[in-house]
Amino acid sequence: MSKDTGTRSRRRRPARGDRVVGQIAQRPWKQIHYPGRPVEILSADQIEKIHDTALVMLEEVGMKVLADEARRLFRSAGFDVDDGEEHVRFDRNLVTELVAKAPSSFSLRARNPARNVDVGDGAAIFASVGGPAYCMDLDGGRRNGTYRETCDFLKLVQSLNILHQEGGGGFEAIDLPPETRHLDLYHAQITYLDKNWQPWGIGHGQARDALEMAAIMLGTTVEGLGETPVFTCVINTNSPLQLDIPMAEGLITMSTHGQAVIVTPFTLSGAMSPVTLAGALAQQHAEAMAAIALTQIVRPGAPVLYGGFTSNVDMRTGAPAFGTPEYVQAAQVSGQLARKLGLPFRSSNVTAANTNDAQAAYESQMALWGAMTGQVNLLMHAAGWLGGGLTASFEKLIIDAEMLQMMAAYFEPFAVNDDTLALDAIREVGPAGHFFGAAHTMERYEQAFYTPLLSNWDNFDTWVERGQVNAETRANQIWKQLLQEYEQPPLDEGINDALLDYVARRKREMLGRDTG
């Protein structure tokens, strides 16, 4: 004799599903606004202790800073610089004064003003995966991606309302020359999307090209971009305690023009950071403060985000692990450290799984809950990340979009009033009745509950009749349908011509030939 839902569900086994085919349900485009408080697992004293340890690291151990230009800037601000050792030591008062100049929130412009986003201030942005080397789908498996596939990926990012920002190109277009690949990507990001997008900031060149093309996109000048930023750009420190030349250049160019740098130390506990989480987070905090200070030397008040990426490695193999219990704790504490500095907080939706199985989902969910309960302001790699970030998966993009939509629905305020308490409906139905036909139900059922993008709620027999399709295969069907239904957001022809001219000119300069 079974109990709980066992019997009950069988008694109430639903009628044959009648899901509408050829129509993909989505929530409208809308940023997340946190209704409540973040989960804070550490006390104010514990946060203070981590913060103080980070300042001791910066004073005593300091950082290697490989770019002369960056060391000059640090010296000009009064820091203790050793050019022979390419090394900087950081006075704690000076560094905290500089960090304090950064704003706690700001806005980002998109090509479509209706897609402008707020950074910080109790709001969250979901950005698609950026940076992987490989692309992957159920049909072709993991492989080197092409420019055409990159464009398809961007079309899907545009089509998914739950993604508020494009996160940096999905994956590498290996069929394009590496020197100029970023130019084709920027053009695709501008033309296939009307959402805000992320550029690459590895070196002055990539950053400068992004600024020039964004200025054309918005009909303004590179200087004009400074008024309201258009970019958030990831800058990783080379943990432990090092800032390399391309990253320093990207930071300097972006901050100079008032664009938002996402300072993200790459602190894998046990490898590039201490094997204890508190130590890894203290190191993350130290590297973050040093790089954030640099942004404020370059341009006081320049927007900047505090990036938390601390995770751990498998000590038996050295493989990075993601979505672990340690990752969740690190994400929540990183949120506390960002708020300690009064800065917007960036985290990520990550997994080490190599395929879209249960592990990919539960590791991503762990990362998501860590980030969201820590009240992340910019969730990077929110959709599409697989295999420790080496792969962008078309199916994972859809699976993540479903998980993000569910998160967004969870964070909707919970209404308690006479209407929702439904006392009259209870009076109408009474004991042992059912509510399917009640007036209260009929008036509300269409909008009452979250409608899934991907999840299948058919009972077992119906699910079998319909081919026992699992989530990964449904995701494959959904992204193909979205691609079919994609509509390119209109762009002024003059602007597009100017962009094409710019790309062609830069390619001539860089490749020394006309690529047509």
Add this chain to the structure above:
Amino acid sequence: MSKDTGTRSRRRRPARGDRVVGQIAQRPWKQIHYPGRPVEILSADQIEKIHDTALVMLEEVGMKVLADEARRLFRSAGFDVDDGEEHVRFDRNLVTELVAKAPSSFSLRARNPARNVDVGDGAAIFASVGGPAYCMDLDGGRRNGTYRETCDFLKLVQSLNILHQEGGGGFEAIDLPPETRHLDLYHAQITYLDKNWQPWGIGHGQARDALEMAAIMLGTTVEGLGETPVFTCVINTNSPLQLDIPMAEGLITMSTHGQAVIVTPFTLSGAMSPVTLAGALAQQHAEAMAAIALTQIVRPGAPVLYGGFTSNVDMRTGAPAFGTPEYVQAAQVSGQLARKLGLPFRSSNVTAANTNDAQAAYESQMALWGAMTGQVNLLMHAAGWLGGGLTASFEKLIIDAEMLQMMAAYFEPFAVNDDTLALDAIREVGPAGHFFGAAHTMERYEQAFYTPLLSNWDNFDTWVERGQVNAETRANQIWKQLLQEYEQPPLDEGINDALLDYVARRKREMLGRDTG
């Protein structure tokens, strides 16, 4: 040019994995103790409003109570009973006085005293799935289960340290006669496990047999069981606002003998409850208070749990949905409502998915996070539930065990001290070094991080070389290995003989024949 983990992970691609084969890593057996505060999405006023609405329902609408015996008890306590209508109305003061008699926490005895568990008081218990009609594994698919398969399932529940309690038999053993099936199950629960286990409480007979056999197991009398309870037993109200005869009988028999009833209204919003969550939860609260009051009429101070099972249905098909955003909100609010009454809180780990794909994992994760942030005290169906509770899956049992272990590790206190802040390790390694060989690392690396039961962290190439095994298939390998390594906990022969005699005698009585 990729950024963030893209480049970094490639540079740091780990050496060939060298995972130990033939040895399954598990955390030691240990209850969860919540270090922090629960997530409470409603204000005290909002909770008060739901509580008050529930009391109005009980006073104005009341409940159908089908068992004469139960109505007699309600009348004896001073409630307004109509035997013709089989109906009871509940005075708000009387019902709240009775509910207040129930203890806020208590302990449960197990055959092995080292496996006794605490209910309430900031602690959590994970119980295996109980009640499904079907069993399922990767080899045989979904099917009617046999007694042998039930015993295999119980052996796995015993083997998994993260499961603190057996939750009621896994699935139906269809090859046994239904009238006496519970007797064979109880014998298997006692002999294959030394953990606490859940009986069936559908009617006096099942409950009485459970008490008799538990008394034999513990070398005491049925009366003696009352001192420290041995059972938590699920009693569902038949929502809306009805208590049927078998459930009332189970409640009365268990409470009479001081055993803990888990009062669990089956409030599916849109079907057996209002289409608005606040209304569904008010109804859940009303039904819970009525049944909890009955336990306190039967035996003042009898242990009882507040069960929250509110979810929603798919309004297009009537199919129940689980692990939805609404489910998460309902679980957290149910925790608040249980604490409002000063009672331990029961929730569940549930999904509507019909196979162990990404959906099964993300819906279960949503349910888990709702329950755990709501500080559930007894998490039922914590491992093995699939297909809306109609199926117990051997692979899901392992996938859930991994997710539960990760939760347990996440709730471990986060240590911030000079040892974990690792300033000396930072000084030792310095900028641009690595921590693999550092003394601080060498002293701690073996115990530093969570070790997975199921998750695979191999890099892609290693994963491919090893056959691209996904999580469901690994789970299949793991439960088979656990079954192979299973060791039966010793049981006094005299006790086992007495149990066998009891089972044989009851079968003769019930089937009118000797089944040997």
